[in-house]
Each structure stands twice: as C-alpha cells, then as structure tokens.
Amino acid sequence: MKLQRPRVMGVVNATPDSFSDGGRFLDPAAALDHARRLIAEGADILDVGAESTRPGADPVPAAVEIERLVPLIGAIRAESAVPISVDTMKPEVARAAMAAGASIWNDVTALSHSPDSLAMAAELGCDVVLMHMQGEPRTMQAEPRYDDVVAEVAAFLAERSHAAMAAGVAHERIWLDPGIGFGKHMLRHNLPLLAGLDRIVALGFPVLLGASRKAFIGALSGGAAADQRLGGSIAAALAGAAAGVAAVRVHDVAETVQALNVQAAIAQAGSA
Ligand code: HH2
Numbered sequence: 142m143k144l145q146r147p148r149v150m151g152v153v154n155a156t157p158d159s160f161s162d163g164g165r166f167l168d169p170a171a172a173l174d175h176a177r178r179l180i181a182e183g184a185d186i187l188d189v190g191a192e193s194t195r196p197g198a199d200p201v202p203a204a205v206e207i208e209r210l211v212p213l214i215g216a217i218r219a220e221s222a223v224p225i226s227v228d229t230m231k232p233e234v235a236r237a238a239m240a241a242g243a244s245i246w247n248d249v250t251a252l253s254h255s256p257d258s259l260a261m262a263a264e265l266g267c268d269v270v271l272m273h274m275q276g277e278p279r280t281m282q283a284e285p286r287y288d289d290v291v292a293e294v295a296a297f298l299a300e301r302s303h304a305a306m307a308a309g310v311a312h313e314r315i316w317l318d319p320g321i322g323f324g325k326h327m328l329r330h331n332l333p334l335l336a337g338l339d340r341i342v343a344l345g346f347p348v349l350l351g352a353s354r355k356a357f358i359g360a361l362s363g364g365a366a367a368d369q370r371l372g373g374s375i376a377a378a379l380a381g382a383a384a385g386v387a388a389v390r391v392h393d394v395a396e397t398v399q400a401l402n403v404q405a406a407i408a409q410a411g412s413a
Contacts, residue, residue: 275324
C-alpha cells in the first residue's frame with residue numbers, strides 16, 4: 142500500500158554546539174554512523190549541517206564547514222542514493238556540498254546571506270529551501286515582533302521565491318519553510334504559524350516544516366529538555382502533514398515515519 146505522506150528529512154549534525162544533540166556527531170565516523178541509522182529508519186532525505194543556527198551560536202568559517210561536510214557527504218553518497226540536503230547559508234559551502242553529492246541547498250537565510258547566493262543557486266541548479274527568519278541567529282530571539290505572523294511569513298516567502306526565480310532558479314526547484322523558532326516568540330508566534338501552515342502551502346511550492354525538538358515544545362511540556370520532546374515533535378509533524386506540507390525535518394526518524402504512516406493509512410481508509 143503506497144501511502145500519501147510528507148517525506149521525512151533526518152537531521153545529521155556535524156556541529157559541536159547544535160541545540161538538540163550538540164557535539165555527539167562531530168566525530169566524522171559518528172556522524173556517518175548516525176546517517177546510516179537514519180537511512181535504516183526510513184529517512185527519505187538527509188539534512189547535513191556543520192554550523193548550528195541555535196540562538197547565540199558562534200559563526201563557523203566556510204573552510205571549516207567544508208572540511209566537516211565534504212567527507213561526510215562523500216561517504217554517505219558512496220553507500221546510499223538517499224537525497225542529501227546541506228544546511229548552510231554560505232554559497233561556497235553549497236557549491237562544495239553539491240560537488241560532493243548533495244542535491245538540495247537548505248538555506249535558513251532564504252538566499253540572502255551573501256550577495257552571491259541567488260546566482261549560485263541558479264548556477265548549481267539544485268533544489269533550494271527558502272526559510273523565513275526574523276533577524277539573524279545570534280540575536281533573533283531577543284524581541285521578535287509581528288502584527289500578523291502568518292501573513293508576514295507568507296509575504297516574505299513569496300518575495301524570496303520571486304527573487305530566486307528572477308535570478309534563474311526554476312520554480313520546481315524551490316521549497317518554502319516557515320522557520321519555526323527562527324525569530325519567533327515561543328508560543329505567540331510558533332503556534333499561530335503551525336495553525337496557519339495551509340496558507341504557506343497555498344503559495345504553491347512544496348513546504349518543509351522543521352519543528353522537531355524545538356523550544357516551544359519544551360514550553361508546552363513543563364520545560365522538557367530537547368531530547369525529551371519526541372511526543373510534541375510528532376504532534377507537530379502530524380499537524381504539518383494534515384496541512385499538506387511536503388516534508389518534515391526531524392531528529393527521530395523511525396518514530397516520525399511510523400506516526401505519519403499510521404495517519405496516512407487512517408486517512409486512506411476514510412476516503413476509500
Ligand atoms: N531548523 C534548524 C536548522 N535548520 N532548516 C530548515 N529548513 N528548517 C528548520 O526549521 C531548521 C533548519 C534548527 O537548528 P540547529 O541549532 O541547527 O539544530 P538541529 O540541526 O539539531 O535541528
């Protein structure tokens with residue numbers, strides 16, 4: 142039975158300071174092992190990153206990102222055909238990652254970090270994820286402000302998708318992401334955005350949702366630590382699926398695949 146459900150993107154961090162699993166996968170062999178495990182658990186895409194975007198994280202020079210990412214991407218590609226996405230805001234890192242075997246550029250700055258980003262995305266011809274963020278990672282949680290968070294995020298994503306297409310990125314290469322947790326008040330902004338995902342989906346591009354283990358889940362569960370947020374992460378993924386997102390970016394692949402498969406099977410039985 143082929144089920145209609147979002148694709149599951151598993152997170153592989155090669156960072157010493159990522160909020161959810163900081164440091165555990167900096168060792169290249171450990172990161173590769175983790176990637177193997179996520180593939181075995183059913184990941185449809187792997188998202189590899191070497192610069193944490195958590196609030197207050199230190200920037201990483203491009204050369205260090207490349208040094209961490211290229212061997213890892215090459216090693217994954219050598220043993221699997223799984224699509225690989227690279228989580229970077231730097232065009233030179235995206236280029237190195239594509240040369241090593243990645244095919245998706247996941248950019249939390251929506252191709253605005255460098256004046257070269259738009260042209261690089263067009264030149265690479267890869268898929269690009271344009272994510273919304275208010276402010277920049279170091280300071281974005283200081284005082285996020287919106288009048289209407291869903292409308293403002295949708296308008297920003299529409300503008301960036303037009304900028305990308307004007308620069309030569311094909312429509313079918315573009316994904317949008319509301320950027321849960323990126324310059325958003327934990328509950329006042331993230332919850333309306335999750336409730337209004339259908340309005341982001343209505344922009345006509347595949348939508349990626351990254352809510353896994355984020356702080357708003359802790360805020361709704363008595364301050365649960367990042368590795369104690371599985372239930373809430375699954376609830377958010379299911380809400381995304383119900384709204385029609387194309388993919389969810391998650392840390393817990395096996396559990397998310399199971400939840401999405403059950404949701405899809407129930408929906409299918411209901412419409413048979
Ligand atoms: N969230 C993080 C990183 N990259 N990319 C997209 N497109 N959407 C997201 O929601 C998103 C993202 C979270 O930040 P980080 O501190 O790197 O933690 P982790 O990679 O463990 O999720």
